[in-house]
Amino acid sequence: MIYTVTLNPALDYFMNYEKISLGEVNRTSQTQVSAGGKGIMESRMLSLMESPTTALGFLGGFSGEYIRTFLNEHGVLSDFTPIDSLTRINVKLKTEDEETSLDAAGPILKESDIQAFIQKFENLKPDDIVVFAGTIPKALGEDFYERLIEKVKIKRASFVLDIDGQKLLKSLKSHPLLIKPNREELEAIFNTSLKTNEEIIPFGKKLLDMGAQYAIVSMAGDGALLFSRDAVYFAEGIKGELKNSIGAGDSTVAGFLAEYHETKDLLKAFRQAIACGTAKAFSKDMPTREFVNEIYKKVEIKEISINGN
Template sequence: MIYTVTFNPAIDYVVRMEKLEIGSVNRSREEALFYGGKGINVSTVLKNLGVDSVALGFVAGFTGKAIEEGVAALGVKADFITVSDGVSRINVKLKAGEETEINGKGPNISDAELEELYKKLDGLTDGDCLVLAGAIPPSLPSDVYEKIMARLAGKKVDIVVDATKDLLLNVLKYHPFLIKPNNFELGEMFGVTLHSDEEIEEYAKRLQALGARNVAISMAGDGSMLLTETGETYRMGVPKGKVVNSVGAGDSMVAGFIASYFAEHDYKKALKYGAATGSATAFSEGLATKDQVEKLLGQF
């Protein structure tokens, strides 16, 4: 079974308007609600691709209840922990030419509530896959990813980590199955700016030397690259299409990669499927569907 963890789920409130005038009353042209967070996005796309998963994480208050109901309506199986202090986030996405975001803080998660999550994760067994994605809320210890991976170190659980900077670097000693920084994040980790495929490959290999088994690098319109634990390097372009939505594209790529790899155990096919899934989300207003992905696969 595939499990995803979203420490700080949110309701994304997307507001579209012609122009945003600071200090004035603005009226929207269109609004939409999405139930998300990186792990939830992965679980939602997996469901769209016909793959089951269990979404884990923390919810609180009336917004937390709305997230639970919204995720259930999407057909995603969830096993959230209810937090007593605070409410789940509402993230406001203002789209008026340029995009402006206001992200909420989220609830305060206690030690006892975090222990509940640890106990759920203790139930994972050999052959399971765990996706740890996104930032850690302020109320949790900064090494919570490390603690989770240390607890699971004795089991054959494939762990995917989609995080940035130190949060990612600090877990490499636990040999995650897959990490997915983008090319800018890869450069940030080493204090450099990467300009070429050769440079990207060089620094991706450094992540492998630090413990990562497989490293996927997303490069937006320039495609993606995968360095595998068996020594191959694969490069993938992008299909043709108009980018209308960047939110969730990276999460979709992770979902597509997992869905393909654990079905066929072919790294090149998994990268292709992941690239198509990420692009399907980027080319649509919502998260990728299987039909959209299948249409784009023909362009590779």
């Protein structure tokens, strides 16, 4: 089973405009409501790829119930911890030129909520993978991921980190199975500017030296790099119409895990990662399985470095 953990899920309300004028009434041409959160998006893609997955986290109020129902209707198993606080609602504003996200604060959590959630980790098995994705509500404290990672390690299961910044670096010593920073996040982590593959490679390798088992560095339309202990691989960017970049990175992680959990084949997992991430970016919402398969055939991967040579 692949468990995804979304500690701060959201009901995402998308609103499309030709243009937005601040201080005035703006009338939308199109709206859409969806279950938001990195782990939730990953479980949606895992379910699409017919990989066993269960979404974990906290849900409360009418917005939380909407998310639970939404996932159920889309065939995604979930085992969220119920809370009294309202699950946040985020507003996503989109015009022809840009996207703006108005994100709400996280929920209020009681100690009993937290303990009920932690208890779910007692059921982990050694072949399970847990994906920790996104932000942490303030009520849980900055070290909450570290606490959960210890639970995973005790059960001899694997975990993946889909978080950014210093929280990611701090957790590398626990040897996550996979991390997936994009180029901008890698630049922020190491306080540098990275333009070419040759500039990125030393920092990708450094992530492995710090503890990650595998790392994918995504570069949007410029492709992606996969780092392993033995080699570095590059997947060319695939040309197409960008329709919705939200969730593309999450879908990349899900695509990798769907294949790796089943076959342990690293290159097939990387190919599936690129296919899922690209298909998501080229779709208004979730792609079809057929579209993912179509993109999969277009993925080109080459090895660009072996053992540092």
